[in-house]
Amino acid sequence: MTTKTRDPRVPAGYDPSQFPAFAVTVDMVILTMSDNRLHVLLVRRGVAPFQGMWAIPGGFKRPTETLDEAAKRELAEETGVDSASLLTQFGAYGDPGRDPRMNVVTVAYLAVLRDVGAVAAGTDASEASLMPVSEALSGKVRLAFDHARIVVDAIERVRVDLELTGIATAFVGPTFTLAELRAVYEAVWGVQLDSANFRRSVVAEDGWVIPTGRRARPGEAGGKPAELFRAGRMWKHGGPIRRSQSSERRKGDS
Amino acid sequence: MTTKTRDPRVPAGYDPSQFPAFAVTVDMVILTMSDNRLHVLLVRRGVAPFQGMWAIPGGFKRPTETLDEAAKRELAEETGVDSASLLTQFGAYGDPGRDPRMNVVTVAYLAVLRDVGAVAAGTDASEASLMPVSEALSGKVRLAFDHARIVVDAIERVRVDLELTGIATAFVGPTFTLAELRAVYEAVWGVQLDSANFRRSVVAEDGWVIPTGRRARPGEAGGKPAELFRAGRMWKHGGPIRRSQSSERRKGDS
DNA sequence: AAATGTTTTAGTCATCACGACAATAACTTC
DNA sequence: GAAGTTATTGTCGTGATGACTAAAACATTT
Numbered sequence: 001m002t003t004k005t006r007d008p009r010v011p012a013g014y015d016p017s018q019f020p021a022f023a024v025t026v027d028m029v030i031l032t033m034s035d036n037r038l039h040v041l042l043v044r045r046g047v048a049p050f051q052g053m054w055a056i057p058g059g060f061k062r063p064t065e066t067l068d069e070a071a072k073r074e075l076a077e078e079t080g081v082d083s084a085s086l087l088t089q090f091g092a093y094g095d096p097g098r099d100p101r102m103n104v105v106t107v108a109y110l111a112v113l114r115d116v117g118a119v120a121a122g123t124d125a126s127e128a129s130l131m132p133v134s135e136a137l138s139g140k141v142r143l144a145f146d147h148a149r150i151v152v153d154a155i156e157r158v159r160v161d162l163e164l165t166g167i168a169t170a171f172v173g174p175t176f177t178l179a180e181l182r183a184v185y186e187a188v189w190g191v192q193l194d195s196a197n198f199r200r201s202v203v204a205e206d207g208w209v210i211p212t213g214r215r216a217r218p219g220e221a222g223g224k225p226a227e228l229f230r231a232g233r234m235w236k237h238g239g240p241i242r243r244s245q246s247s248e249r250r251k252g253d254s
Numbered sequence: 255m256t257t258k259t260r261d262p263r264v265p266a267g268y269d270p271s272q273f274p275a276f277a278v279t280v281d282m283v284i285l286t287m288s289d290n291r292l293h294v295l296l297v298r299r300g301v302a303p304f305q306g307m308w309a310i311p312g313g314f315k316r317p318t319e320t321l322d323e324a325a326k327r328e329l330a331e332e333t334g335v336d337s338a339s340l341l342t343q344f345g346a347y348g349d350p351g352r353d354p355r356m357n358v359v360t361v362a363y364l365a366v367l368r369d370v371g372a373v374a375a376g377t378d379a380s381e382a383s384l385m386p387v388s389e390a391l392s393g394k395v396r397l398a399f400d401h402a403r404i405v406v407d408a409i410e411r412v413r414v415d416l417e418l419t420g421i422a423t424a425f426v427g428p429t430f431t432l433a434e435l436r437a438v439y440e441a442v443w444g445v446q447l448d449s450a451n452f453r454r455s456v457v458a459e460d461g462w463v464i465p466t467g468r469r470a471r472p473g474e475a476g477g478k479p480a481e482l483f484r485a486g487r488m489w490k491h492g493g494p495i496r497r498s499q500s501s502e503r504r505k506g507d508s
Numbered sequence: 509a510a511a512t513g514t515t516t517t518a519g520t521c522a523t524c525a526c527g528a529c530a531a532t533a534a535c536t537t538c
Numbered sequence: 539g540a541a542g543t544t545a546t547t548g549t550c551g552t553g554a555t556g557a558c559t560a561a562a563a564c565a566t567t568t
Contacts, residue, residue, distance in 0.1 A: 019277045019356075020277070020317045021277070022275070022276050022277070022278045022317075023275070023276070024274075024348065061276075061348060061359075062274060065350065067348040067349075089345065089346060091343065092321060092343060094321040096317060102273075105278050105321070105361075107348070107359070160418070194528075194529090196529085196547075197526065197527065200526085200547095204525095215534095217535095218534085218535055218544070219543090221542080221543050221544075222536025222537065223534080223536070223543040223544025223545065224543080224545040225534070225545080226544075226546090227545080433515080448557075449516075450518075450519090450557095450558090450559095451555070451557085453516085453518090454555085455554085458554090471564095472564055473515080474565095475513075475514050475515075476514050476563095476565030476566065478517075478562060478564055479515085479516080479563070480517090496555090
């Protein structure tokens with residue numbers, strides 16, 4: 001912070017109107033896995049500006065709460081989710097024209113969810129929907145405000161966090177197979193990983209995943225039933241899976 | 255952003271006074287290497303609150319500029335440095351009590367400098383000084399506002415960026431020896447790296463450092479004159495040096 | 509000039525992480 | 539029971555990396 005050290009204005013009681021006033025909001029990029037693809041939660045705006053366009057959920061920060069608390073409160077209000085730890089602040093946006101009505105600075109948060117069902121019905125939003133990020137960013141739909149840029153930054157952030165933290169297990173349920181966990185990496189990074197090597201790396205890291213005795217039901221096409229794991233205590237520094245730019249062919253190559 | 259979709263208030267022209275007003279500032283954590291140790295630039299506050307305490311430089315955002323522009327402007331005003339690319343936003347802070355006068359949300363930036371001389375004299379600050387981060391954070395000095403927390407977060411950020419980006423060369427001059435570059439890693443990570451292995455890794459990565467033909471003068475204690483390099487085009491994804499938590503003994507061990 | 513010390517630079521070696529791939533196990537459906 | 543599909547185990551070769559040794563190129567001292 002904050003006030004320039006030179007400025008010998010009113011020493012004790014400032015007049016806040018002397019400084020440019022901003023509205024401060026928190027916006028959340030809520031990511032989840034659905035149909036083995038990365039989805040983002042969007043709401044349709046019911047009022048001007050950008051009426052009828054898709055936007056990411058958010059709301060105003062209150063003076064009595066911290067930014068993290070505001071994000072947590074808004075997340076609970078709009079999606080009914082009460083998860084504390086998976087909220088990550090990743091950027092602030094304050095371009096002059098980003099809100100045509102007034103000066104607004106928004107602080108953007110990234111949330112990773114697993115339960116898709118609980119998301120659909122928000123308390124406010126006139127319409128809420130999960131949209132694949134590839135579709136949300138491919139120019140076909142235009143997001144309100146600068147939300148397209150915010151979503152892009154969130155994707156980049158989750159890509160890095162996937163390598164550095166234990167955020168991967170937040171995408172899947174409390175119990176999961178390694179194929180489900182691998183699908184998270186593949187979808188977020190857009191690569192294809194060898195299932196055998198993936199298992200080796202994940203299991204080798206001590207305390208990452210803990211095997212429960214049970215096995216999952218095979219999928220549509222049959223196959224050997226997969227072992228069920230639950231998330232262990234998270235990482236120390238760097239998760240078990242590293243992004244490799246050279247080999248390990250890109251998803252889509254044949 | 256931003257306004258809740260439910261709220262059918264004034265559709266076209268809002269009344270900004272309906273929403274809590276905040277002051278928005280940008281604060282900069284300016285890091286540099288001096289005497290082979292990581293230093294942070296601090297200014298002494300001349301006015302209340304926290305009068306006489308050390309703080310990181312910063313200032314108010316103007317409604318007509320972006321956050322990045324505000325940071326760049328403040329950096330130029332307070333230090334005379336006009337470097338564009340090395341400014342990284344790393345966090346926003348808006349705890350209710352962080353400024354006793356009013357509601358202030360600050361956006362924190364990280365700047366890495368090499369030229370120590372140009373920093374010392376700011377245009378405003380009554381007193382500016384470089385302080386080792388170990389000293390600034392070890393409880394001996396108390397920083398104003400929540401600046402201690404901000405500096406801690408900045409250090410953590412630069413630790414990660416050192417592994418993921420080409421920020422290392424920003425600490426050293428336009429031409430440098432590998433020992434100087436290695437000192438950056440050692441100071442920021444608090445480790446000790448083998449000079450031979452360091453050279454091998456850095457040189458192996460193509461385009462990272464470019465050898466100029468010249469050699470540096472040996473230091474105080476003599477020794478073989480080191481080769482002078484200049485920074486190449488930066489990374490693709492991930493720099494040449496990786497942080498290892500296990501081996502490669504910690505600095506200070508013997 | 510020779511000896512000693514210091515730092516840089518080159519080279520060797522062993523270990524380990526990891527990608528590629530083969531083979532087996534355990535289910536499904538037909 | 540046969541065929542298909544997925545999970546899981548195992549092997550192999552390569553490349554990255556830490557530890558270490560040695561030579562090269564300077565300064566200072568004797």
